[in-house]
Amino acid sequence: MPATPSSDPPARESAPPSAGTAAARLEEADAPAAPPDTADHTWLQHLGMPFYFRHTPRPAMRRGIFWGAFISIAVLLVLNLIFMPYGRDSMAYAIRFALFGNESGYRTFDAGARGIFNQFYIIALVLSGIIAPLFATFSLSNERVLGTMEFLKLAPLSTTGIVLGKMFGSVYVIHMISGALLLAGVPLAILGGYPPENVAIALAGMVMACLLLTAAGAFLATQTMAFRGFAAVAGLLALGFFVHVPPLAASGEKEVGFISLFSPWGMLDALFWHEFGSAWRRANVPMLAGSTYLAYAYVLAYQALFFVLFVWAASRKLDSSEKTALRPSAWIALWSFVAVGALGAAYNADVNNIRSLDHCWAAAMAILLVAGYVVCGLALIDHPFRRERTLSDECERLAGRGERASRRRFPLHAGFVTLLVLLTGGLGTAFFYETSTANRAEGWLLCAMIFLPALLFLLLALALEASAIRFRNFVGQATLSAVLSALLLGLTLAPAIHAGTINARFNRCAWAAENYYRWVANDKPKQQYYWNPSEQLELLNRHLENAEMLAEMDSLEKVQNIQRIYQNRPVALFLHFRPWAYLLYPLLFLAAFAGLYYWRHCAFALLRKEAERAVLPAAGVLYNKSDP
């Protein structure tokens, strides 16, 4: 073996600068001469945007863009001015009359000014909130696909700077056109009578929506390199649809109306347009904790948080695809915002004619369970298990260099996600508890609401980790994860569906039996019979499960007694009529957990064997255990 002179202690810098002082000394000794302060420190460069310079259009194109935009805005303004009200003796009126007849145009100057603002605002929104993010996404994605990103990453810029530069530097012209439109539109909005604070909120809403979508696009661009960069664009289009459209469905609901503000169109509607709707719609002012401004502040803050997290995640992924997109603290922050929003909806008490507090709690529960479980699901997918990395660790460990027991083997991530799901389920159940006194009847039901989803997420986390370790390619991982997720979801839903079916059957039987006994006793019926109660009971009796239930309802007293016992206690009822479920479902869950945990263990064992095959033949050459 040739000697490696580097193993000899060098005269200088021989000790690794592990200690701070050593590092400082080393840095002092070896630090290069400070480069001349050549930076011109423009605000764009402070934001990490040297790409401004790359995307500066040629002078001719620059002039073309400027004049094109200028003329377009001017034409829009002129057209709008034509539609303004004028005295019948004015030239403008004559033009309007000649072109569009007597009935066209705005009724008042205020209406005209607002109309111009609305038009300009929407055009700016389309430009900066839809077109610019798509271009920026393609730009970043394409840079990765072509391989030019490597040179960018060599420049003394932080990865966040590169992401921000690609997000805005490549499309700054589009944003400038939007800015010009708003510069013309905002004064008119205020002159037209829109409250300045509403205009300010609308502008903030537009900025945040644009930032959010651009950052989401940047994140998608760091995730995929397929179809020459267009996969990320397609992803952003899909995401944009979900950001813009579904929240609008909440605009009519008083309890959760603030959700509509997440869509820029919903915000416009709430700020400016709702006055043109029906009386019912006008009453639905979006509120959070009883305050309209709090609702706007919450939505803007949430969008800002999302923006920061998307940029952060994009930077982390661009830096190293092995990293998770977000750290646990970020997931907790996201979840906390969801919880705050849900609590805010819960306290949208009957200020402004909201029907009742119960509805508010129900809305809070819906928000928490839907948004909270979505956050948990995303955290679940963003797991730290990477086959390559784990295999490297295993090789290092076998070569006697790494840790004896790798931390990566412990299902820490699964535990974290399960904890988050338990919190979601716990808080959601608390809201459910407040919704109605009937919902407080059974502790078992409340426990099931908390623990069943947690169990599902724990099993899913184990399945995802195992498939990530087991399969080399993404398709294998994704396919198996999807199949297992479907099976586990089915397993979780099975007892709930089973209990629900029994409950429905019980109600039907109890109702029919009560009617029958009242009918026999010529008593006043509880409800109007549509069929002969005797025939109906006979019909129900034909089914074995109904017969089993009806056997316990052989008198009116017994019917009323059993109803009293099991009213609003579906789990107790389920276990009364299906006692074997006590054993079956827990056993199924236990089997699923054991199976998945064993499979996960096997996946690690196979990985270890692969590492052994790689390491042991090379022992003494590549992996001399006696080496330090």
Add this chain to the structure above:
Amino acid sequence: MIRCENLTRYFGSFVAVDRLTIEIGRGAVCALVGPNGAGKSTTMKMLCTLMAPTRGRAWIGGRDVQQDKVGVRQLIGYLPESFQLYEDLSVERYLQFFARAYNLDASMANERVTDYLERLGLNEKRDARVGTLSRGMRQRLGVAKSFLHDPEVVFLDEPASGLDPVARAELRDFLKFQQHLGKTVVVSSHVLKELADFCDHIAIVQNGRLAEFGPLSGAEGVLARYSGTAQGGRRYSLRVVKDGPRLEILLKELPGVSNVERRDVTLTFDLAGDEEAAAGVLTKVAGAGFLVARFSPEEVDLESVYRQASKGERSD
């Protein structure tokens, strides 16, 4: 200036770089050589902050390549083996763009761009679109980009690939000039003869491990180490006019002579001892009636060092 300790990089179970420990001083020009897949490019990428090491640490100018990426990037220039350029920009605008990315102000950027366009023979192409450039021209542009911000340390991965012989010579002159400016350069290439012209250090990498490292010349240099024999002597070459087989028999009988190899009338052998012993051998050969055409110590070049180091043949 460059230091790494136990730098290791895995790709799954494959070890691309295995516990590389190396230290290169300021102003050194180090040749990083090794067969394809030896781990040269991976090492460079790790040192350039583009790839995270699985284990180990590295410092450039005292800055940790993992902890202070931006700081390290200010100090380094890197030309990858294969790279992509912005096809839509002109050559001049491409360099201007990166000059601004490296925080050079407008006047300095113009000055540097003009300077490097001239030095690397790109002046005539300054307005041409990058997409229209030939392979060699793109390589020159890549080199210009790597040196544009006046980095202290430059990593060049196969910089001469795709260049014609004249361009190679120009590149060699350019690198020599950079060496005079005191820059630390790490260059990987398969053209060992060219490397020997301007490199003062060599690191030979084999299967991800460092097979040899040190200064190229001098008493303690790698060339000197590889020119020696196991007994501390040297290897000599002897050419006679005729009777090669008979000379081979004679040499094998002489004291201090070993490892005799014959190729027709040229014989090579290891001789223990100094020049006096060599003179003794020559006297005996001439005394035996052989007509000696040439007798000299064998030259050791980078290629033979590389071959021996790769096979682990160094005798000491």
